[in-house]
Amino acid sequence: MVWAQIWESRVQILVGLEGTVVISAIALVTSTLFGGLVGIFNARGPRALKWFLRIYIEIFRGSPLLAQLLIVYFGSAYLGFDGVTAFMAVVVTLTLYEGAYISEIVRSGLEAVPRGQEEAARTVGLGTFQRLRYVLLPQAIRIIMPALVGQWISLVKDSALSSIVGYSDLIQQGQAIYARIGHPFAVLAVIGVAYFLICSPLTMLARRLDRRRVRT
Amino acid sequence: MNDFYYVLSRYLPMFLEGMKTTATVSVFGFLLAFGIGLAGAAARQSNSRIAAAIAGVYVEVIRNTPMLLQIFIIYFGLPSIGLKFSNYQAAIIALGISGGGYLIEIFRSGFAAIPRGQREAANTLGLSPADTYFSVLLPQAMRIVYPPTVGQFLQMVLGSSLLSVIGLTEITGQAQLISEETFMSMPTFIIALLAYLILTNVISLCATVAGRFLFKPPLHIVQGRMNGPRIFPRRAKG
Numbered sequence: 001m002v003w004a005q006i007w008e009s010r011v012q013i014l015v016g017l018e019g020t021v022v023i024s025a026i027a028l029v030t031s032t033l034f035g036g037l038v039g040i041f042n043a044r045g046p047r048a049l050k051w052f053l054r055i056y057i058e059i060f061r062g063s064p065l066l067a068q069l070l071i072v073y074f075g076s077a078y079l080g081f082d083g084v085t086a087f088m089a090v091v092v093t094l095t096l097y098e099g100a101y102i103s104e105i106v107r108s109g110l111e112a113v114p115r116g117q118e119e120a121a122r123t124v125g126l127g128t129f130q131r132l133r134y135v136l137l138p139q140a141i142r143i144i145m146p147a148l149v150g151q152w153i154s155l156v157k158d159s160a161l162s163s164i165v166g167y168s169d170l171i172q173q174g175q176a177i178y179a180r181i182g183h184p185f186a187v188l189a190v191i192g193v194a195y196f197l198i199c200s201p202l203t204m205l206a207r208r209l210d211r212r213r214v215r216t
Numbered sequence: 217m218n219d220f221y222y223v224l225s226r227y228l229p230m231f232l233e234g235m236k237t238t239a240t241v242s243v244f245g246f247l248l249a250f251g252i253g254l255a256g257a258a259a260r261q262s263n264s265r266i267a268a269a270i271a272g273v274y275v276e277v278i279r280n281t282p283m284l285l286q287i288f289i290i291y292f293g294l295p296s297i298g299l300k301f302s303n304y305q306a307a308i309i310a311l312g313i314s315g316g317g318y319l320i321e322i323f324r325s326g327f328a329a330i331p332r333g334q335r336e337a338a339n340t341l342g343l344s345p346a347d348t349y350f351s352v353l354l355p356q357a358m359r360i361v362y363p364p365t366v367g368q369f370l371q372m373v374l375g376s377s378l379l380s381v382i383g384l385t386e387i388t389g390q391a392q393l394i395s396e397e398t399f400m401s402m403p404t405f406i407i408a409l410l411a412y413l414i415l416t417n418v419i420s421l422c423a424t425v426a427g428r429f430l431f432k433p434p435l436h437i438v439q440g441r442m443n444g445p446r447i448f449p450r451r452a453k454g
Contacts (some may be wrong), residue, residue, distance in 0.1 A: 063412040064377035066388055067405055074401035153280070160282035164381060171285060178292075185293035192281045192289070199280035 005181045006190055016173030017194055023087065023169065024156045024198075027094035031155065032148070034095050035102025040132065042103055043110040053103070060100035065158055069093045073165045090162040098155045105151060109144035110136055149206040153199050160195075170194050219403045227394045227404075234390035235411055241307045241386060242373045248312025249372065250365075253319025260324050271320060278317025284378050286314050291382040307379040307386075315372045322368060326361035327353060359431050366423040370416050377412070387411050 006013075042053045060068065073089035113136050121135040163172035174191035178184040224231075259271040278286070290313070291306040301309065330353055338348040380389035391408035395401040427435035 059409075059413065062374075062416045063409045064374040064388065066377040066380070067391070067409045067412060070388070070391070070395075071402060071405040071409065074395065074405065078400070078402040157280075157282040160284040161378070163284070171282070171288070174285075175288075183296055185289065185296045188285060188289045188293045192277075192285055195281045195285060196277065200276065203276070203280055 002183045002186045005183070006177070006187060009177045009181065012173045012177055013170070013190065013194065016168060016170040016191070019162075019167060019169040019172070020156070020159055020195075021198070023090055023094075023162055023167065024159045027091050027098065027159065028152055028155055030091060030095040031098035032102055032152075035099035036106050038099060038103035039106025039110065043107045044128070044132070057100045057103060060097050061104070065093065065097050066161055066164065068097055069161055069165060086162065086165040086167040089165060090159070090167055094155060094158065098151060098158070101151050101154075102148065105144050105147045106140070109140035109147075112143050113139045146206050146210040149202055149209060153202045153206065156198055156202070157195070219400045220407070223394065223398060223400050223403045224407060227390075227398075230390045230394060231387065231407060231411055234385060234387040234408075235415060237384065237389075238373065238376050238386040238412075238415065241304070241311060241379065241384065242369070242376050244308045245311025245315060245376070246369050246372055248308060249315030249319050249368075252312060252316025253323045256316065256320035257323035257327060260320065261327060275317050275320050278314055279321075283310070283314045283375055284381065286310055287378055287382060303379075303382045303384050306382055307376070307384045310379070311372055311376060314375070315368060318368050318371075319365065322361050322364045323357065326357040329360050330356050359435065362427060362431070362435060366420065369423075370419060373415055373419065374412065 038053055038056070042050055042057075045053070069089065072093045073084070073086065076084040076089065117135055117139065118131060121131040126135065159169060160171050162169050163175070166172070170191050174187050178187040181187070256271040256274065259267040260275075262268060287306070287310045290310045291301065291303065294301070334352055334356065335348065338352045343352065376386055377388040379386055380392060383389070385393065387408050391404050395404040398404065
């Protein structure tokens with residue numbers, strides 16, 4: 001009876017799934033690129049820039065995503081920027097927030113590459129960019145992959161906050177369904193299964209990468 | 217800037233009230249999570265297959281679903297099958313259940329990091345299982361898990377902001393009330409964000425100092441590293 005009603009609402013769940021997947025995928029790309037750049041500059045940039053980036057990272061890692069999201073979403077209207085949609089606000093906030101975590105992962109990965117590698121690259125005459133591109137990053141990426149995938153899992157879960165500012169993701173659709181048919185427990189359990197199906201392959205990937213890293 | 221001053225001067229008591237609620241809920245939630253973590257880590261290592269499987273499934277479910285969903289299930293979902301909580305109770309339960317899932321993994325890896333010889337030596341000396349656990353394994357594991365556990369506590373403080381969706385008036389909840397009243401959304405939420413920054417920095421400072429006194433030899437933690445604080449073992453110079 002309950003399950004039949006939920007099955008009839010499957011289109012809504014799929015719409016929510018699409019919302020979650022789309023916003024997570026976009027934020028995943030933007031936050032990884034942004035975090036990667038910040039991490040590289042934080043490891044190899046000029047001192048003044050590092051200082052500035054340090055403050056950015058401390059603020060965004062030391063405060064909750066929800067407060068940041070509300071600042072971006074309502075703050076843009078307060079400052080007079082019209083037409084900032086919930087979607088844009090969520091992508092911007094997720095990029096800044098997850099980017100702060102990712103930049104720390106990238107920075108520590110770069111620092112974990114043995115010092116001799118960079119010295120050797122310098123000795124054979126590679127420039128700063130070439131050292132990064134051909135020597136440091138390829139090695140750092142192997143080191144940071146498990147932590148990076150772990151952060152992506154957090155990103156997918158954090159995208160659930162987009163429902164609070166009214167973006168149509170899994171949670172938003174779930175609420176709409178149980179507002180109509182009742183049975184919040186069963187409906188939310190189904191939504192939980194949907195999240196589980198997105199996240200658990202990533203978890204398994206992270207675990208496999210971690211094991212491979214230990215072996216080598 | 218005037219708006220900042222206006223909000224701060226008129227609504228400071230509300231922010232302080234919110235900080236108090238955030239701190240209380242986080243501490244009680246953490247105590248619950250700590251209990252779940254210890255029990256779950258013990259269950260995962262136990263000889264009972266069923267206990268290990270239950271703890272394993274629990275960890276997987278918690279870690280692969282958003283905390284917001286867990287809060288909704290506890291506050292809106294459970295009443296439909298006959299379990300009703302006030303929003304305060306639901307907040308603590310939600311924080312505890314979700315934090316517990318992460319602490320189980322932290323504690324399990326902490327116990328796994330203790331050299332095998334310790335357990336064998338305790339056996340050889342004829343210590344009872346309880347003595348082995350409480351006098352040999354637990355003190356060593358606590359030292360290893362202290363930094364990531366503090367990190368998890370900080371995550372729970374930040375995560376408690378989500379509890380505003382079930383009407384708990386912690387920092388974010390108060391900020392939403394103030395912003396609805398004054399329409400000064402941005403200054404209000406920035407003050408809320410600063411309140412969190414104060415809380416998290418005070419907590420991690422206290423934890424760092426406490427680490428020096430709680431453990432022998434003292435634990436030196438370097439702040440602001442990946443996955444929370446990182447341990448640097450103290451080395452003899454020269």
